[in-house]
Amino acid sequence: QVQPVESGGGLVQAGDSLRLSCAAPKRTTTNNGMGWFRQAAGKEREFVAAISWNGGSTDYTDSVKGRFSISRDRVTGTMYLQMNSLKPEDTAVYYCAAARSVYGGSREVNYAYWGQGTQVTVSS
Numbered sequence: 354q355v356q357p358v359e360s361g362g363g364l365v366q367a368g369d370s371l372r373l374s375c376a377a378p379k380r381t382t383t384n385n386g387m388g389w390f391r392q393a394a395g396k397e398r399e400f401v402a403a404i405s406w407n408g409g410s411t412d413y414t415d416s417v418k419g420r421f422s423i424s425r426d427r428v429t430g431t432m433y434l435q436m437n438s439l440k441p442e443d444t445a446v447y448y449c450a451a452a453r454s455v456y457g458g459s460r461e462v463n464y465a466y467w468g469q470g471t472q473v474t475v476s477s
Contacts, residue, residue: 355377355378355380355381355466356377356466356467356468356469357375357376357377357381357382357387357432357449357450357451357466357467357468358375358376358377358449358468358469359373359374359375359447359448359449359468359469359470359471360373360374360375360376360471361373361374361471362447362471362472362473363472363473363474364474364476365439365473365474365475365476366475366476366477367439367440367441367475367476367477368438368439369439369475370435370436370437370438370439371436371439371473372433372434372435372436373389373433373434373436373447373449373471373473374431374432374433375387375389375431375432375433375434375449375468376429376430376431377430377431377432377449377451377466377468378430379430381451381465381466382425382427382430382432382451383406383427383430384406384455385406385451385452385453385454385455385457386403386404386405386406386451386452386454386455386456386457386458386463387403387404387425387432387449387450387451387452387457388400388401388402388403388404388423388449388450388452388457388458388459388464389401389402389403389423389432389434389447389448389449389450390447390448390450390461391443391445391446391447391448391473392445392446392448392470393442393444393445393446394445396445398448398461399414400414400459400460400461401413401414401417401421401434401447402414402417402421402423402434403423403452403456403457403458403459404423404424404425404432405455405456406427406455406456407427407455408424408425408427410456411423412458412459414459416442417436417443420436420437420438420439421434421435421436421437422434422435422437423435432449434447436473439473439475440475441475441476441477442475443473443475444473444474444475445472445473446470446471446472446473447470447471447472447473448467448468448469448470449467449468450464450465450466450467450468451464451465451466452464452465453465
């Protein structure tokens with residue numbers, strides 16, 4: 354099993370918070386960047402956030418800056434996405450991915466392993 358596994362999605366109201374988790378085999382993440390992407394119904398998958406292999410570099414899409422925070426625990430191989438002040442437009446399936454190198458950035462082609470996704474629904 355090399356694919357990451359996401360958890361923590363659910364149905365919340367606007368303004369609420371959720372924390373997504375991504376568990377992946379350490380052999381695919383220890384020296385690799387990781388990232389979160391999302392896909393809303395009828396839309397293409399888009400970049401949300403990325404973190405480098407050691408957590409020293411992070412990046413976010415503009416629409417979530419100041420509300421979402423990406424982090425990782427290299428001991429356990431787990432990555433997190435803390436989502437605060439959620440909006441209805443954040444509704445999507447959220448995917449975790451492990452990069453091919455120390456940092457994947459915003460491009461999907463830079464990621465080798467993808468999870469199955471977890472649904473986040475934000476009601477107004």
